[in-house]
Amino acid sequence: MNLVFLGPPGAGKGTIAKVAKEALGVPHISTGDLFRANIKNETELGKRVKEILASGGLVPDEITIKMVENRLSESDCEKGYILDGFPRTIPQAEALSKMSNVEGVINFVLSEEEIIKRLSGRRMCPSTGRTYHILFNPPKVEGIDDETGEPLIQRDDDKPEAIRHRLELYNEATAPLIDYYKAKDVVLDLICTNDPKETEDNFFALIKDRK
Numbered sequence: 001m002n003l004v005f006l007g008p009p010g011a012g013k014g015t016i017a018k019v020a021k022e023a024l025g026v027p028h029i030s031t032g033d034l035f036r037a038n039i040k041n042e043t044e045l046g047k048r049v050k051e052i053l054a055s056g057g058l059v060p061d062e063i064t065i066k067m068v069e070n071r072l073s074e075s076d077c078e079k080g081y082i083l084d085g086f087p088r089t090i091p092q093a094e095a096l097s098k099m100s101n102v103e104g105v106i107n108f109v110l111s112e113e114e115i116i117k118r119l120s121g122r123r124m125c126p127s128t129g130r131t132y133h134i135l136f137n138p139p140k141v142e143g144i145d146d147e148t149g150e151p152l153i154q155r156d157d158d159k160p161e162a163i164r165h166r167l168e169l170y171n172e173a174t175a176p177l178i179d180y181y182k183a184k185d186v187v188l189d190l191i192c193t194n195d196p197k198e199t200e201d202n203f204f205a206l207i208k209d210r211k
């Protein structure tokens with residue numbers, strides 16, 4: 001099944017993707033994770049996008065589309081995929097339509113106030129990428145990763161200035177994709193609550209008939 005997860009930053013796309021990929025047996029492809037891995041490994045691509053990610057801006061379409069095209073051509077995508085964080089612009093959606101047939105677009109629905117609360121409380125283990133939330137999913141010891149014992153960090157793009165920028169970009173560049181995909185009749189609205197299990201159940205109920 002070819003799925004796109006569409007929604008504002010902090011909506012919980014990555015969290016749902018982790019359970020969905022196991023249940024559906026398809027890879028979870030997060031363009032944000034791909035960029036962060038390139039930055040960590042100091043690749044050429046990583047060097048080009050490092051500043052853009054830190055400011056909360058969007059990587060140019062050309063670079064992003066090429067990276068996704070390469071990833072979708074790998075053999076594990078033959079049975080389908082979950083694309084998380086791509087497409088984020090209309091040109092990206094058009095490019096994707098030439099590469100693959102999108103069967104479902106999960107539209108993550110939650111208020112802007114909720115998004116800000118979620119993003120500003122997010123913390124991450126720098127080496128494993130494991131995420132926590134200071135209110136909703138705190139580590140056992142404040143500020144410390146449960147597994148590695150490392151101090152947790154806040155992503156540069158989860159800081160207030162970058163959050164505002166990311167939300168503006170979402171509203172301008174990405175939200176129009178909801179109508180774009182509605183016209184293709186593939187949008188499924190996922191109501192996101194503060195209870196991850198409830199959101200997970202809502203997700204599986206949505207895709208039940210499409211598996």
Ligand code: AMP
Binds near residue numbers: 088
């Ligand atoms: P995410 O983890 O999905 O919030 O993505 C983190 C950052 O990676 C974004 O703020 C952008 O700078 C960059 N990024 C991820 N996906 C895309 C995309 N489809 N187009 C442009 N930039 C992207």
